[in-house]
Amino acid sequence: xxxxxxxxxxxxxxxxxxxxxxxxxxxxxxxxxxxxxxxxxxxxxxxxxxxxxxxxxxxxxxxxxxxxxxxxxxxxxxxxxxxxxxxxxxxxxxxxxxxxxxxxxxxxxxxxxxxxxxxxxxxxxxxxxxxxxxxxxxxxxxxxxxxxxxxxxxxxxxxxx
Amino acid sequence: xxxxxxxxxxxxxxxxxxxxxxxxxxxxxxxxxxxxxxxxxxxxxxxxxxxxxxxxxxxxxxxxxxxxxxxxxxxxxxxxxxxxxxxxxxxxxxxxxxxxxxxxxxxxxxxxxxxxxxxxxxxxxxxxxxxxxxxxxxxxxxxxxxxxxxxxxxxxxxxxx
DNA sequence: AGACATTGCGCAATCC
DNA sequence: CGGATTGCGCAATGTC
Numbered sequence: 161x162x163x164x165x166x167x168x169x170x171x172x173x174x175x176x177x178x179x180x181x182x183x184x185x186x187x188x189x190x191x192x193x194x195x196x197x198x199x200x201x202x203x204x205x206x207x208x209x210x211x212x213x214x215x216x217x218x219x220x221x222x223x224x225x226x227x228x229x230x231x232x233x234x235x236x237x238x239x240x241x242x243x244x245x246x247x248x249x250x251x252x253x254x255x256x257x258x259x260x261x262x263x264x265x266x267x268x269x270x271x272x273x274x275x276x277x278x279x280x281x282x283x284x285x286x287x288x289x290x291x292x293x294x295x296x297x298x299x300x301x302x303x304x305x306x307x308x309x310x311x312x313x314x315x316x317x318x319x320x321x
Numbered sequence: 322x323x324x325x326x327x328x329x330x331x332x333x334x335x336x337x338x339x340x341x342x343x344x345x346x347x348x349x350x351x352x353x354x355x356x357x358x359x360x361x362x363x364x365x366x367x368x369x370x371x372x373x374x375x376x377x378x379x380x381x382x383x384x385x386x387x388x389x390x391x392x393x394x395x396x397x398x399x400x401x402x403x404x405x406x407x408x409x410x411x412x413x414x415x416x417x418x419x420x421x422x423x424x425x426x427x428x429x430x431x432x433x434x435x436x437x438x439x440x441x442x443x444x445x446x447x448x449x450x451x452x453x454x455x456x457x458x459x460x461x462x463x464x465x466x467x468x469x470x471x472x473x474x475x476x477x478x479x480x481x482x
Numbered sequence: 483a484g485a486c487a488t489t490g491c492g493c494a495a496t497c498c
Numbered sequence: 499c500g501g502a503t504t505g506c507g508c509a510a511t512g513t514c
């Protein structure tokens with residue numbers, strides 16, 4: 161959804177002239193408001209100084225900065241594609257991460273439940289032992305007076321998944 | 322640190338046609354309105370004759386798409402700000418999510434360790450219990466196959482992923 | 483050194 | 499009307 165008028169000429173290469181249609185109007189270009197004020201200092205590959213490394217042909221940067229250049233267009237298109245891909249991946253990753261959080265949260269709950277269960281079991285068992293110790297100490301042997309039914313301890317571990 | 326001068330230059334015709342306009346002008350750059358960089362001046366010559374601009378009931382769409390329009394520039398700037406903010410937030414959120422994953426993973430390990438411990442404890446106690454039961458059984462009825470204690474039901478807690 | 487990947491940013495459409 | 503989102507293209511930069 162969210163479709164917007166956008167022409168996606170997937171011109172898979174094609175030498176010769178075409179595609180590039182230039183519509184003259186809409187001259188909106190130069191940053192009008194910015195009446196060419198102080199421009200940010202552009203970092204320049206200066207360095208030669210005292211004969212440093214071999215400064216390669218210090219030509220102008222990209223002699224063909226011409227947007228008309230076919231090569232330029234080609235590069236742009238490629239980059240646009242790459243950008244799209246990258247963003248898609250990024251988004252996907254974020255989504256995955258979010259999902260991971262959910263999964264981990266779920267598992268955490270599960271584990272905590274299990275801990276609770278085990279703790280309870282342990283507690284019961286310990287009580288049982290204590291009680292028994294009592295009985296022994298009292299020199300009494302009422303067989304199973306207490307509610308010592310091992311069954312309670314055994315019917316557990318019912319969690320799966 | 323990665324600040325780069327940048328220039329804007331976009332054109333997307335409302336028609337949906339990607340207009341490629343080429344203007345072989347010099348590489349005049351401007352507007353470095355990049356994050357927290359100076360670049361304060363940004364005023365356009367105020368409209369002469371005061372500002373009694375009555376919003377014309379324009380039926381036409383965007384008659385004033387003029388980039389020169391002060392209003393336009395203002396809107397753009399505002400939007401740019403909003404965009405920046407939004408993106409910042411988005412990024413922050415992603416980061417937080419990632420961190421959450423890490424935290425959850427850590428906690429998970431912690432919980433699992435605890436489970437392991439509890440399980441072990443439980444196991445030991447149960448064994449003790451069984452042993453004791455055996456003793457009792459031996460005293461009461463020395464049957465050979467009397468080892469049919471409920472233990473069989475209990476030796477289970479050893480399953481974890 | 484060329485190609486693809488990332489990233490910051492501006493623009494415009496759209497959502498709310 | 500105005501901020502918030504989002505898709506997209508551009509250019510600088512990073513990485514291989």
